[in-house]
Amino acid sequence: MCNIGMLALRNTSKKRSEIEEIKQKHNVLEVTENLELLETLHAVVIVEEDIRDLSRICELISKIKNSSICYIWIMTDAEHSVGKLVYLQLGADEVFDLSREAKEVVFIMENSLLRVGQNGVEESITSENHAIELLKLIPTNASVIIEGTKEVVLTKLEYQMLELLLRYQGMAVSYEMIYQEMWKIDTGENKQYRIANVIYHLRRKIEKDIKKPTFIKTVRSKGYMLKM
Structure with a gap:
């Protein structure tokens, strides 16, 4: 798609x-x-x-x-x-x-x-398999398995955010696109703050060092990118 x-x-x-x-x-x-x-x-x-x-x-x-x-x-x-x-x-x-x-x-x-x-099929398959090895979503548990060993339970918003970033992993996903995908309706609130809040809690669960994240990268003035 x-x-x-x-x-x-x-x-x-x-x-x-x-x-x-x-x-x-x-x-x-x-x-x-x-x-x-x-x-x-x-x-x-x-x-x-x-x-x-x-x-x-x-x-x-x-x-x-x-x-x-x-x-x-x-x-x-x-x-x-x-x-x-x-x-x-x-x-x-x-x-x-x-x-x-x-x-x-x-x-x-x-x-x-x-x-x-x-x-891009060969590159995409290789990249996707690598991503699955590092972060594997478990829909039935609303959780993620990190590096094939540690399973972490996520909230609904955290799961949706990680699923979205995994779908476009390696690409910068803009604040606007994240908001449209996750909340759909524009309520006039501070979009970046709401998104950043979910990212913060998600990083606390999947990153070894939240100050130096290895998975979820901030793309300055644009949004976020999942990097494997």
């Missing part, structure tokens, strides 16, 4: 059938022009709803290209986007307009994302 960022520049974005189908197989996350979740994404879909969005989309393509190797797909509500050649020249991987069949769009996306899995 891959992470796909959906970036609509206007609030009038319509639901498109191809995106609804992609959602059944992959995580589709709403992102903003700040691209706060970029480090966790395998692809970004930018929705063009008005020709006036052209310059903003060009800036976004350049910004993404400078910070990530993820796929960049432009989805336009125009029959023939006047910016298509510009987007492709700047580095967009594909521009989908209304003349493309929804199934065709889905196949192109799926084939591209499949290569993401194939290219």
